[in-house]
Every structure is written in structure tokens, then in C-alpha cells.
Amino acid sequence: MSLLHVRDLEVTSGPLTLVSGVDFEVDAGERVGLIGESGSGKSLTALAIMGLLGEGLSARGQVRFADKDLLAMSERQRCELRGNSIAMIFQEPMSALNPTRRIGDQVAETLRIHRHVSRREAERAAVGLLARVEFAEPERYARMYPHELSGGQRQRVMIASAISCDPDVILADEPTTALDVTVQRRVLDLLDRLVDEEGCALLLIAHDLAVVSEVCDRVVTMYGGRVVESGSVAQIIDEPRHPYTNALLATSKALSVAEAASGANLPSIPGSVPSAGHFPQGCPFRDRCERSVDACLEIPPMVTQGERALACWNPVGGSASSVQGAT
Amino acid sequence: MSDATAHQRGPGVLVDESDLNGARSDPKQTWRRWLRNPNSLIGGVIVVLVVASALVSLVWTPYSPLAVDPAHALGGPSLRHLLGTDEYGRDVFSRLMASSQIALFVGALSVLIATVIGIPAGLLAAQRGGATGQVVLRLADILYGFPALLAAIVLAAAFGASKSTVVLAIGISYIPVFIRVTRSNALVVLNSEYVLAARAYGRRPLAILRRHVVPNIATTIIAQMSLLFSLAVLAEAALDFLGLGTAAPAASWGTMLQSSQDYLGNDPLLTVWPSLAIVVCVLGFSLLGDGIGELRDARSRR
Amino acid sequence: MSDIVPTFEVRGVSKTYQPRGRRGPSVEALKDVSFSVSEGDSLAIVGESGSGKSTLSRLLLALEAPTAGTVSYRGEVISGRDERNLRDFRRRVQIVFQDPMSSLDPRMKVHDLLAEPLRALKLDVDEGERVRELLTSVEMPASAADRYAYQFSGGQRQRIAIARALGPSPEVLIADEPVSALDVSVRAQILNLLTGLVSGFNLTLVFISHDMAVVRHLCSTVVVLYRGDLVESGRTEDLFESPREDYTKELLAAAPRIRAARTAGSGTTRGVVPPTV
Numbered sequence: 001m002s003l004l005h006v007r008d009l010e011v012t013s014g015p016l017t018l019v020s021g022v023d024f025e026v027d028a029g030e031r032v033g034l035i036g037e038s039g040s041g042k043s044l045t046a047l048a049i050m051g052l053l054g055e056g057l058s059a060r061g062q063v064r065f066a067d068k069d070l071l072a073m074s075e076r077q078r079c080e081l082r083g084n085s086i087a088m089i090f091q092e093p094m095s096a097l098n099p100t101r102r103i104g105d106q107v108a109e110t111l112r113i114h115r116h117v118s119r120r121e122a123e124r125a126a127v128g129l130l131a132r133v134e135f136a137e138p139e140r141y142a143r144m145y146p147h148e149l150s151g152g153q154r155q156r157v158m159i160a161s162a163i164s165c166d167p168d169v170i171l172a173d174e175p176t177t178a179l180d181v182t183v184q185r186r187v188l189d190l191l192d193r194l195v196d197e198e199g200c201a202l203l204l205i206a207h208d209l210a211v212v213s214e215v216c217d218r219v220v221t222m223y224g225g226r227v228v229e230s231g232s233v234a235q236i237i238d239e240p241r242h243p244y245t246n247a248l249l250a251t252s253k254a255l256s257v258a259e260a261a262s263g264a265n266l267p268s269i270p271g272s273v274p275s276a277g278h279f280p281q282g283c284p285f286r287d288r289c290e291r292s293v294d295a296c297l298e299i300p301p302m303v304t305q306g307e308r309a310l311a312c313w314n315p316v317g318g319s320a321s322s323v324q325g326a327t
Numbered sequence: 328m329s330d331a332t333a334h335q336r337g338p339g340v341l342v343d344e345s346d347l348n349g350a351r352s353d354p355k356q357t358w359r360r361w362l363r364n365p366n367s368l369i370g371g372v373i374v375v376l377v378v379a380s381a382l383v384s385l386v387w388t389p390y391s392p393l394a395v396d397p398a399h400a401l402g403g404p405s406l407r408h409l410l411g412t413d414e415y416g417r418d419v420f421s422r423l424m425a426s427s428q429i430a431l432f433v434g435a436l437s438v439l440i441a442t443v444i445g446i447p448a449g450l451l452a453a454q455r456g457g458a459t460g461q462v463v464l465r466l467a468d469i470l471y472g473f474p475a476l477l478a479a480i481v482l483a484a485a486f487g488a489s490k491s492t493v494v495l496a497i498g499i500s501y502i503p504v505f506i507r508v509t510r511s512n513a514l515v516v517l518n519s520e521y522v523l524a525a526r527a528y529g530r531r532p533l534a535i536l537r538r539h540v541v542p543n544i545a546t547t548i549i550a551q552m553s554l555l556f557s558l559a560v561l562a563e564a565a566l567d568f569l570g571l572g573t574a575a576p577a578a579s580w581g582t583m584l585q586s587s588q589d590y591l592g593n594d595p596l597l598t599v600w601p602s603l604a605i606v607v608c609v610l611g612f613s614l615l616g617d618g619i620g621e622l623r624d625a626r627s628r629r
Numbered sequence: 630m631s632d633i634v635p636t637f638e639v640r641g642v643s644k645t646y647q648p649r650g651r652r653g654p655s656v657e658a659l660k661d662v663s664f665s666v667s668e669g670d671s672l673a674i675v676g677e678s679g680s681g682k683s684t685l686s687r688l689l690l691a692l693e694a695p696t697a698g699t700v701s702y703r704g705e706v707i708s709g710r711d712e713r714n715l716r717d718f719r720r721r722v723q724i725v726f727q728d729p730m731s732s733l734d735p736r737m738k739v740h741d742l743l744a745e746p747l748r749a750l751k752l753d754v755d756e757g758e759r760v761r762e763l764l765t766s767v768e769m770p771a772s773a774a775d776r777y778a779y780q781f782s783g784g785q786r787q788r789i790a791i792a793r794a795l796g797p798s799p800e801v802l803i804a805d806e807p808v809s810a811l812d813v814s815v816r817a818q819i820l821n822l823l824t825g826l827v828s829g830f831n832l833t834l835v836f837i838s839h840d841m842a843v844v845r846h847l848c849s850t851v852v853v854l855y856r857g858d859l860v861e862s863g864r865t866e867d868l869f870e871s872p873r874e875d876y877t878k879e880l881l882a883a884a885p886r887i888r889a890a891r892t893a894g895s896g897t898t899r900g901v902v903p904p905t906v
Contacts, residue, residue, distance in 0.1 A: 037812035038783075151678075180677035181839055185883035207813055210885035237889045249887075251817045255842045257884040260866065265824070266846065268817035272782040520731040527690050528746035528797065529719035531712070538745070542736040 002064075003028045003201050004049070004169055009061040011044045011053065011225075016277030018057070019044050019225045023302060023309075026169060031195065031202040033212030033233075035248070036222035039273045042205045045222070046171050049203075050088055051078045066168075083110040087162035091174040093154035097146040103130070103157055104142025110164045129160040133190060152183035156190065163194055169201040176211065188215060209252045213237060218307075221245045224274060224284020226299075231308040241308075241315040243289045244269075283313070291316070360622055367618025370553075373611025381427040388421035392578040401594045410600050413583070414590055415576075419597070422578040423604050429579045430608055433494050433563040434556045440498030441505050442552060448502075449509025450536055453517055463510075467503035475500040475562050479571045493572040497562050501555050508551050512544040546623035553616030557609040564605050580605050634704040635665040636801060636833050637689060642698035642708075644684050658684040660857040661698070666801075666850075671827065671834040673844040673865070675880065676854035682837050685854070686805050689835065690724060691715055720750050723794035727806035729786030733778040739764075739789055740774040746796045763792040766829075767822060784815035788822065795826065802827065803835045808843065820847060841884050845869055853877050 002025040011019035019041035026032045036042040048059040051070060063070040065086065070078060082088070087110075090096040097106060107129055108122035117125070123142070130138035133156040146154055155175060162170050172191065176184040192215050195202045206212050212219055213233050220230040221242060229242035240246040250267040253259065271288040280286050282297040289296070295313040302311045361367050384392075389409070396416030404411045410419040452463035478496035479488075486492055513536075516522060522539055530538070566572040567581025575582050580601040587597035644659040659681040666672045676682040687693045688700055691707045700708040707718055723746070726732035733742055743763050744756045761771050767788040778786055787807060794802060804823065808816040824847065827834050836848050844851060845865060852862040853876065861874040872878045 037814055181841070182677060182879055182883045184885075188885070208885060209813075210887045213888045214885050234889045237887060248814060251813060253887055255817065255820075255846060256886060257842045257845065257869070257881055258886055259842070259845070260869070261846050265821045266817035268821060269814040270818070272784050272815060273812055275782070520726050520728060521734045523692065524724065524726060524732050524793075525734075525745065525749070526692055527719065527724050528749050528793075529716055530745070530749045534749070539734055539736075543734070 002026065003030075003066070004203070005062075005064040006045070006049065007062040007064065009045060009048060009059065009063065011041065011048050011057060011059050013057050013277065017225065018276050019048070021299075021302070022061075022222070022225075022227050024220045024227060024230055026201050026203055028168065029199055029201055030218065031204065031216040032218045032220060033216035034203060034205045034220050034222060035207065035209060035212055035245075036205075037207050037273050039224070039276045040222040041225040041276070042222050043173055046088070046173050046203070046205055050082060050086065050171060051075070052088075080114075083161075083167075084114040084165045085168045087165070087167040087170045089155075089158045089162050089170065089172040089175045091177055093151060093158050093178075094146065096158060097154055099146050101145075102142065103144050103146065103149070106146075107142070107157060107161045107164060110161055114165050125164070126160075129164055130157070132163070132194070133157070133160045134186075150183070151179050152187055155179065155187050159187070159191060159194065163198055163200075166198065167200050169203060170195065171203045171205070173205045174207065175204075177207070184211075191215070209248060210256070221248070224279040225276070226284055227302065227309070227311065228285065229308075229310050229312070235308055239317065241310050241317060242285075242312050243291045243314075243316055244285045246316045283311075357622070361618075364618050364621055366614045366621060370611050370614030370616070370618050373607060374615050377427050377608050377611060378431065380424050381431045384421075384424040384428060388418075388424050390418035390421045392417065392422045392425040393576055394418070401590060401597075403594070403596065411594070411596060413597055414586065419583075419600055422583060423580070423600055425578040426580045426583065426601070426604065427608070429490065429573055429577070430560045430563060433490065433497065434559040434612070436494045437498035437501065437559045437563075438552050438556050440494070441501035441555065442548075445502045445505025446509045446548065449506040450513055450540065452506065453510045453513035453540075454532055454536060460510075463506060467506040470499065470503040473500060476566070479566050483571045488571045488574065490573055493563055493566050496566070497559050501559070504555065505548075505551070509544065509548060512547050513540050516540045516543045546619060550616045550619040550623065553612050553619060557612035557616065560612065561605065561609050564601075633667070636668045636670075636703060637666040637835070638699075638701040638704075639664050639685075639689075640699050640701070642685075642688060642695045642700060644681070644688065644693070645696045657857050659688075659695070662854070662857075662859045663698075664852050664859060664862055666833060666835060668833055669831065670850055671836060671848040673848035673851045674835065674837045674854060675839065675841065675844055675851055676837075677839050677880075679856055680854040681857040682854055683805065686724070686803055686835075686837055689803060690722060691718065716750060720752070720797045721799050722801040722803065723797060723799040724803040724805060725787070725790050725794050725807045728810050729783060729790050730778070732790055733786060733793075735777070735779060737777070738774065739776055739778065742778065742789060743774070743793050743796055746793060750797055752797060759796065763796055766795065766826065767792040782815075783811050784819055787811060787819055791819075791822065791826070795830070798830075799832070801833045801835065803837070805837045806839070807836075809838070809840065816843075823847070841869075841880055853880070 004026040006022055006024050009019060009022040010017065022041070022045055024032070034042045034045065044053070044057070047053050049063050049070060053059055059071055061071065065081070070081070104123055104126045108126040111117055111122045111125055112119070127138045127142050130141055135141045135156070141149070149157070175191065176187050179187060188211065202216070204212060204216055216233060218230065218232050219236045221228050221244065223244050229236070229240070229245045236245060237249065240249050247267065247269045251269070254266045269288050274280065274284070282299055283292070286292045286296040291314045293314050300311045300313045302309055361371070394417060396412065398416060399408070399412050400414055400416040402408060402412045408418050408420065410423065413419055413422070448463050448466070452460040475497045478499055479493060482492035482496050516539060522535055525535055525539060563572060564579070564581035564584065567579045568585045570585070573579045573582055575586065583601040584598060587601065590597055640663050642659055642662045643657070646656045646658060648655060662685070674682050674685060684693070688695055688708065691700070691710060694709045699706050702718055702722065707715065737745070740760050743760045747754055747756060747759060760774055764771055764773055769785065769788055769792070773781070773789070778789060781789065807823070808819050811819060820843065826832065834848070836844065838844050849865055850863070851865050851868050853860050853874070855876045861868065861872065861877045868877060869881065872881060
């Protein structure tokens with residue numbers, strides 16, 4: 001039973017189409033990773049789901065959450081859900097936190113808005129939440145201001161705020177990209193544990209396949225504003241079918257701590273990611289793809305088979321008719 | 328690499344023409360943006376009109392701005408006198424046109440004084456920092472304490488009120504503005520990574536100012552100049568109104584406003600024309616300044 | 630035969646920053662750091678934020694002077710030297726920065742960006758020809774010279790930054806997190822490019838990074854910095870196979886790895902160091 005179902009999502013900015021035909025589901029308690037690089041539209045997708053698109057951007061399609069369509073809702077109804085049933089964690093904690101308010105206040109704010117608790121109760125709850133995100137002295141930190149904390153600490157504060165109202169799903173937009181590697185490990189482990197404890201679903205947006213493979217059950221790959229492939233982590237890692245996923249995986253594997261230097265050149269994708277809205281006609285990956293054929297001038301349809309979905313005319317490992325590939 | 332071979336990429340050239348995004352040449356884009364921005368467009372048009380008016384009035388005005396005609400004094404707008412006549416029968420329209428000369432003269436010269444002293448001082452303070460920077464900032468503080476009005480009074484008392492004392496008074500009072508604006512913008516550039524890169528390949532401090540700082544702060548400084556130009560016009564009109572600047576019978580919006588006060592009962596329109604002229608001129612330069620500033624922001628957002 | 634003089638020798642270098650306004654504690658960015666770089670070597674300086682690696686890169690370039698200790702290039706002390714006597718050094722040692730947007734003057738065309746070092750160092754070369762050569766060596770079309778940096782993608786801008794560094798035909802290339810700000814799919818391209826250029830021009834490489842995986846692929850020697858201290862150094866493979874220090878182990882354990890299935894809950898490896906808040 002899917003908790004969040006994004007159907008045919010399109011995001012445009014004037015004449016430019018930034019995101020198109022995006023379709024995926026997140027079941028209750030499931031962890032889905034949305035992988036893409038800059039210009040892939042992954043962040044816009046998350047913002048569109050939350051109804052937080054900036055000026056000049058508009059979204060079309062359906063985002064079904066429980067029984068309702070988030071895109072069709074009134075802003076007031078969406079405000080009810082935000083922070084409450086759907087929580088979001090952003091990439092840059094410094095800009096997401098108000099520099100003039102204390103940490104405790106900011107964590108308590110969601111509780112006060114959605115649970116209508118008294119100020120004192122909310123403060124106490126905030127301290128409890130800070131303890132859950134591994135602050136050794138939560139009362140002290142509750143009184144501090146954002147600038148007194150490190151990047152990793154601020155991100156943990158954001159996580160505390162996100163879980164405060166027992167959300168059904170957490171949208172985390174590149175939560176660890178801006179952090180040092182040891183801090184990233186800490187924050188990821190924490191997020192992993194809390195999502196387990198809360199039993200909520202997680203939509204993790206990232207550009208690092210390794211991060212997604214560690215934390216998520218399923219992967220959705222985006223390129224050029226479209227979903228190109230999706231499947232379970234095991235399926236994608238063992239048998240990627242879309243050439244982009246394949247190439248991304250190859251590069252990620254070669255650039256791994258676990259991989260000794262081979263002396264050979266790293267596998268790379270020639271060319272560069274097209275800027276948002278300026279994708280080539282047809283399949284957006286067409287002119288960087290080593291498997292592209294004439295058919296690629298037309299956008300390939302998304303073919304779904306069980307857990308896997310694929311949009312490619314000439315996928316890796318066999319004909320397009322079988323999503324599962326040569327078994 | 329033509330489009331036909333878009334599928335394959337040769338080993339040598341990994342990047343080709345089709346990869347380069349948004350490759351439009353710069354000057355054309357700037358023009359288009361200029362025309363689309365309401366501030367720069369309206370401001371620009373007004374400024375052009377004012378300058379044209381001043382230039383034209385150097386060689387021709389419908390009537391001489393000083394030609395007295397008592398028989399037709401305080402006449403309202405008519406076919407012969409577009410905006411009517413003042414208390415001496417002088418053509419208001421001609422006087423308005425001629426006044427723009429003074430407005431532009433004072434505006435330009437006072438901004439010139441302020442920038443010629445203020446910008447180098449600001450650059451010096453930004454680059455040297457430390458004690459030198461502090462000295463410059465304190466000097467700026469001292470100058471802040473002398474508003475144009477005060478300076479104008481002092482200068483008028485010492486040398487007699489004239490266009491020059493007004494220019495000097497306004498110019499000096501604006502020096503600290505340019506010191507601060509230049510310094511803060513220069514600091515941003517000096518702390519940038521591309522200046523660090525320049526130091527790493529051996530660029531000397533003066534060359535860094537010339538090649539990196541000045542081009543990158545130019546737009547902001549020019550916007551500031553336009554804004555202060557508008558304020559200078561306003562200040563000039565005010566000083567003339569108070570009798571601390573241009574003296575009658577020379578035409579200036581300030582003096583026109585001053586003399587029209589006495590005839591508020593007979594001919595209220597007389598106060599309207601110079602006021603309108605001041606407002607429009609100030610608005611024009613002010614909008615232009617805003618427009619330039621916005622264009623700069625649009626560019627740096629990339 | 631006497632000992633071969635190392636290309637870079639850092640001896641007992643410390644750098645302390647006094648806070649502005651003379652209030653508050655001073656910051657010890659580097660504490661008594663010593664190591665050397667041999668000619669033709671590719672050394673990685675690994676550290677997270679606050680480790681002192683950026684400070685170290687500025688000291689290696691003589692853009693700042695150490696509070697204590699010396700930095701020598703080919704046997705000659707360059708730290709604390711007057712700018713006038715550093716021109717030759719500046720030609721031989723060049724740097725590529727992390728953020729290709731902020732390290733290229735937005736007001737200059739690519740041609741000027743590449744020609745500036747040549748002009749600053751007063752090198753006697755044909756500008757136009759040299760610019761063309763440089764663009765070719767970083768696999769960019771010659772037409773790029775007429776454009777501005779902002780018209781290119783991140784990876785392309787980094788190529789321009791690399792081309793700029795190569796202009797004066799340096800002996801040493803310092804790369805400060807050159808790929809950290811780039812997309813994954815582009816990272817490999819730039820790393821391949823760097824590898825090719827380093828071997829093609831016989832460069833000594835000093836590669837600063839927090840990414841252990843990139844380091845493993847590119848460098849033969851590693852020094853690890855933590856809060857201003859040099860905690861471990863050695864050959865890359867030795868460090869990765871059998872790290873000695875706790876911090877090094879933590880760095881290695883922290884890097885995310887591709888797993889075909891996630892182990893439920895907190896199956897991911899935890900660092901050795903307990904939570905320090």
C-alpha cells in the first residue's frame with residue numbers, strides 16, 4: 001500500500017521543462033533513494049512534493065499522499081501536513097535554521113504548530129528530541145544559537161525537528177553532502193537508526209550511490225528531469241540496466257575506498273550534464289550514451305515489471321522487451 | 328565534432344561546441360536586459376531627456392531665460408508660453424530648460440569630486456587594511472560630520488554663495504560614502520579565490536587592484552554614482568532655495584521655487600513646474616542607479 | 630652521491646591565527662607539522678574541515694608565512710621570503726582550487742584567464758598560441774577562449790582552471806580538492822585528465838582532499854591531518870591496508886561503500902571514536 005505516489009509529475013519554469021513524467025512510489029516504512037546529479041531535477045521533485053517550489057516554478061501531475069493529492073490541495077491543507085505527516089530535511093542546515101532563534105525554540109516550533117502544546121511542554125519535548133539525536137548535553141544545546149554549532153550538529157538539529165511530530169515520511173534532500181566524511185557517517189547512521197525507530201518512510205535524495213545503497217531499500221535514478229530506472233538496491237547494484245545507472249555505478253565502484261588503485265583510467269561518462277531545461281530531444285542521456293541508437297531520438301517509455309522500471313531503448317544486458325534482462 | 332557524430336566522441340576532443348551551455352555573446356544580452364528592466368529603461372530615458380534639455384538650452388531656448396517682459400507677467404500656460412510666465416514675465420519653460428544646465432553641472436562635478444577622492448581612498452583602505460585602513464575610515468567619519476548644508480553655509484560665509492561653493496560643499500559631503508562603498512566592495516573581491524589565485528601566480532597588489540578589483544566593483548560604484556547624482560541635484564535645489572547657492576537672476580530650479588513662493592496666491596502653478604522638474608530629474612537618476620544595480624545582480628547570479 | 634634534495638620540505642611548521650579585535654582565543658591551525666615531497670611524487674594531504682589543510686596549501690604557496698618552522702622548495706627556504714624574490718618559485722609551483730566558479734574572475738574571458746599568469750610572470754611566449762595549446766591539453770575547443778567562465782559547466786570550468794595552472798609550465802601542481810564540487814559523473818573525467826597531465830608533464834602533485842577514495846586512486850603517498858596535527862603518513866597502500874592511527878581508521882571506516890543490500894538498522898560500520906557531541 002503506497003504511502004506516497006508521485007504520478008506524471010512535471011515542473012516547469014516558463015517555457016522550460018525542468019522535470020517531466022516522473023513516476024514513483026514510496027510505501028509505508030520503505031526507504032527510497034532518489035539518485036541524480038545536478039540538473040537531474042531530483043531536488044525540484046522533492047520541493048514539488050512538499051509544495052515548496054519557488055517563484056516562477058509550477059508543478060503539474062499528481063502527488064498522492066494517503067488519499068489526497070498534494071498538488072491539488074489548498075496551501076492551508078499542505079501546511080497542516082508539513083512538519084506533521086511529511087517532514088523535510090535540507091542540504092544546508094545553516095540556511096535552514098533561523099540564526100536569531102535558539103536551537104530549542106526551533107525544534108519546539110513544529111510541536112507548537114501541530115500539536116498545540118504549551119510552551120513549557122514543547123521545550124521539554126525539544127530537549128528530549130535533542131537527546132535522541134545524540135546531543136550529550138541537550139539542555140545546554142537547546143539554549144544555543146545556530147552559529148555556535150558545527151555543520152553536523154546543525155544537521156542533527158534538523159533531524160530532531162523532522163521527527164518531532166512522528167511523520168509518516170521524511171524527505172531528506174542531500175542531508176550529508178555538505179558535511180565532512182566522518183560527520184557524514186555519524187549523521188547517516190543516526191538517520192538510519194531513527195527512521196527504523198520511528199517506522200516512517202524515507203525519501204533520500206542524493207548524488208552518491210554508495211550512500212543510497214547503505215541506507216535505502218530501493219533506488220530511483222533520475223537524469224535530465226526524468227526517471228530513467230528504478231528497482232531494489234540489490235537489483236540496481238548487481239544488474240543495472242540503464243546505461244546511465246550502469247556508468248554511474250562503474251564510476252562509484254572504481255572510486256571506492258575498498259578498491260585498490262588499478263593504474264587504469266577511471267570509467268567516466270563523456271560530456272557534461274546539460275543545464276536544467278536544455279536537454280536534448282528524446283532521451284536526455286542520448287548524446288552521452290555509448291549505447292544510443294536512432295530510436296533514442298524519441299523519449300523511451302517507462303516499462304515496469306514487478307519491482308523494476310526502466311526507460312531505455314537499448315538497455316545494458318539485452319533487449320528492451322525484458323526489463324529483467326537476460327536471466 | 329558535428330551533430331551527425333553525436334553518438335560517438337573522438338578520443339581527442341572530449342568537449343565540443345554542443346556542450347557549451349548558454350553561449351551567447353555578452354554585449355547583446357546586456358542591451359536586451361537593459362531594455363527589459365523598467366528601472367533602467369525609464370531612468371535612462373529621463374536622464375537622456377534632461378541631458379538633451381541641458382545641451383539644447385546651451386544654444387537655444389524658446390525665449391532667453393533672462394528676457395524680462397513685465398507686460399506679460401504671471402501669465403498662465405498658453406500657446407506662446409508653454410508653461411506660462413513668472414513674476415517678471417520670463418518664460419518658465421525656457422528657464423526650466425536652462426536650469427537643467429546647473430543641475431547637471433553641480434551633479435556631475437560634485438560626484439566627480441567625491442569619486443576622485445573617495446574611490447582611491449577606499450581602495451587604499453581595503454588593500455592595506457591595518458593602520459592605514461583605520462586612518463582612512465576615521466577620516467571618513469570626520470567628513471560624515473559635515474553635512475552638505477553645514478558645509479555650504481560655511482563656504483558661503485567665507486567666499487560668497489555661488490555654484491562653486493555648492494559643488495564643493497556637496498562633493499565633500501559625499502566623499503565618505505564613496506570611501507565606504509568602495510572599501511566594502513573591494514574587500515569582497517580581495518578576499519575572493521580568484522584574487523588568491525592571482526597572488527599565487529605572482530600578481531602584485533597594484534595590478535590586482537587594476538585587473539581584478541576595479542572591473543568587478545565598477546558596476547556597483549557606477550550605480551552609486553547615479554544615485555548620488557540624483558541626491559546632488561536635490562541638494563543643489565535646496566541650497567539654491569535657501570539662497571546659499573546660485574543667485575538670481577540665473578535660472579535654477581531652486582531659485583525658481585524660491586521666488587514662486589511669494590506668488591502662491593496669484594499663480595500657484597509657478598511652484599509646480601520647478602518642483603516637477605526636480606522630482607523627475609531626481610527620479611530619473613535614482614531609477615537609473617537602481618537599474619544598473621539590478622543588472623549587476625542579475626549578472627552575478629549566474 | 631649526496632641525498633637528493635626533496636622538492637618540498639616542510640619542517641616544524643606551525644601557524645597560529647590571532648582573532649580580530651584581539652579578543653577570544655587564538656586558533657592553532659597547524660602544530661609542528663613536518664613532511665617532505667619528492668620529485669615526481671604524488672602526495673595526498675588528507676583532512677576534514679579544521680584540519681589545517683587549507684592553511685597548509687597557502688603556506689606551501691608562500692601566500693602566508695608560518696608562525697614557526699620553515700617551508701623549503703628544492704633546498705631553498707621560501708617561507709617568509711620577500712615577494713620580489715619569489716617570482717621564479719611562483720612560476721614553478723601552481724595551484725588549482727576547489728570551486729571553479731570562485732577561482733576564475735567572472736569579468737575575464739577565458740583567453741585572459743589563461744594568459745594572466747603568463748603576463749604576471751612576464752614569460753616570453755606567444756599568448757594566442759599558448760592559450761590554444763593549453764585548451765587542447767585540457768580537451769577543450771579553441772573557441773572556448775572567447776567565452777566567459779560562467780558560460781561553462783562545473784567540470785569545464787575546472788578544466789579551464791587546470792589549463793591556467795599549466796600555463797607557466799610548472800614543476801609542481803597543488804590541487805586543493807579539485808573535484809569535490811563536481812558531479813560524480815564528471816569527477817572521473819577530471820581525475821583522468823589530471824592523471825594524464827601529471828604523467829605527461831612529469832609534474833609533482835600535491836593533492837589535498839577529504840575523499841579517501843579519490844586519494845587511493847591518484848596518490849602514492851599520504852599524510853593525514855587532524856586539527857592541525859600530522860597524525861599519520863606513509864605509502865598509500867600501506868595506509869589503506871593497515872592504518873595505524875585511530876583517526877585514520879575512522880576516516881577509512883566512515884566512507885560510504887556500495888552494498889548490494891543494507892543491513893537492517895545500524896549495520897553500517899561505526900567509527901571507533903565515541904560520540905563527542
